[in-house]
Amino acid sequence: MRPTDVLRPVLTVATAAAVLAAGAGGAAAEPGAQPSHGQLRALAGLSADRVLVADRVAAAKWGTDSPIDDPAREKQVLDAVAEQAREVGGDPAATSRIFRDQIEASKVVQRGLYRRWQADPSSAPTERPDLGKVRLEINRINGELVRAIAAATDARTAPSCPPRLLAGALATGHQKRLDGLHAVALTRALPSVCETPWTPAG
Secondary structure, X not given: OOHHXXXXXXXXXXXXXXXXXXXXXXXXXXXXXXXXXXXXHHHHHHHHHHHHXXXXXXXXXXXXXXXXXXXXXXXXXXXXXXXXXXXXXXXXXXHHHHHHHHHHHHHHHHHHHHHHHHHOHHHOOOOOOOHHHHHHHHHHHHXXXXXXXXXXXXXXXXXXXXXXXXXXXXXXXXXXXXXXXXXXXXXXXXXXXXXXXXXXXX
């Protein structure tokens, strides 16, 4: 089972407590667990920050001819983060895989907001952010995320990565008060973080 298959249900109220307990149990059983857990939670936190910035991307594009799907911009981002990964001693291929999911997560938010605004025009933004300035903020988060991915190489390749990532995502969602749309987007941002498959106990 892929980590993404587990991430989706654990962000619901019904399963949150069980997943958090499982993640905590795994961390207690392995030496050096706390640093690894912290690195994965940092990845989840930066991913959530990127998901939240997507609100301003959507507002900047709303009512314009700027498309949600922008292959040229996406290629620029992927090329840039791969180069940044090389510069900090990270894995460019792994970094690119993770960022493809980050980009798709942003589009989940944008599409969700578009549907909301189309259904209720009174909820649509009345001011349009400067997309160039919003992208500068995204680039800042991207740089931090590239460094966090490189720093978390051991944590991402450890067998305990999936449950710890789940716990980190849950804690991040609670801390940042993510609503349903942004929680779903966060799950879409994270499936490529762990290099190891999920193997449930028992």
